[in-house]
Amino acid sequence: MDYSSLVNTSLDLNLNPNSGVNEEIPKKEVESNFFALELKSFPSRQEANGDLEEELKRVSAENKKLTDMLTEMCDNYNTLRNHFSEYMRKNSNSEKEMSPPKKRKSESSNNNGNPTGADGNNNSESSSTDEESSKKPRQEIIKAKISKLYFRTPASDTSLIVKDGYQWRKYGQKVTRDNPCPRAYFKCSFAPSCPVKKKVQRSVDDQSTVVATYEGEHNHPQPSQMEATGSGSSRGLTSSSLRPSPPKVTVDMARSKSFNESTHSLPKLDSSEVPQVLVEQMATSLTKDPNFRSALLAAISGRVSHKN
DNA sequence: CGCTTTTGACCAGCGC
């Protein structure tokens, strides 16, 4: 059942984790809306006054209750987010200590040679043991600020394209030993000014899950955002190559095995990426969750039906 | 025509 056909369930969720909850505006909106509604319903103003006051009180009380619930929800969310960030920090530390046995040197030694220096991300992780990185003669050494994201795509989709909002240029594909599905290598279209690379490969035991491993940090906003601000004029960013709509990142971390299976490497999220990705994901999850929507619908319809 | 994708070749690290 699609509730959206009955009620506009588009949630104007606050996606900015830093800005807190605005409790005043919705309250005023509700009150004014109801006031306007009631004025139409009662032709006689005197007759309406008593009922209006009563209704106003009831709505105010209900609104307060909803506000409290929302506040509580936001508190819970913030707590959860803090726990998540803390968890990611701990995880990245522990993973740094016990690197996989068959990692290649260039990857495990977390080298620090940002080719352009434009990125400027001086995370302390990379400063430990990279004397050997200077021996790498040939290729530019990308600062390995690695994050792993899990995307869900149809198993039939073999394109290995994940819509994360950035423009990527594929530069290689390889079948690896431990996974029959080919691994695709991408560079950010802003390269060489943007050193970010990503590897995309289907999960070996869940074909509908695509694992995207990001290395480095973007030193530019998302192309879609640049387009919105009118500053997207870089090479390789023709209007046709830009995605027409804001990226719908279908990250489903809750379903990613890493949360359930300790044998898998846990998704390491760049600490700066965590809020945005997480918040978007939570908002998406909430709006898609039928339980949440039905609860919301029930709350709204309950309020409406009280009037009748 | 310019950009992207494909794909085989090449290179470097690692284990034996």
Added chain:
DNA sequence: GCGCTGGTCAAAAGCG
């Protein structure tokens, strides 16, 4: 030193 493997390069093909 050799073979295996992951990662990258670069020419060719494809596409708009």
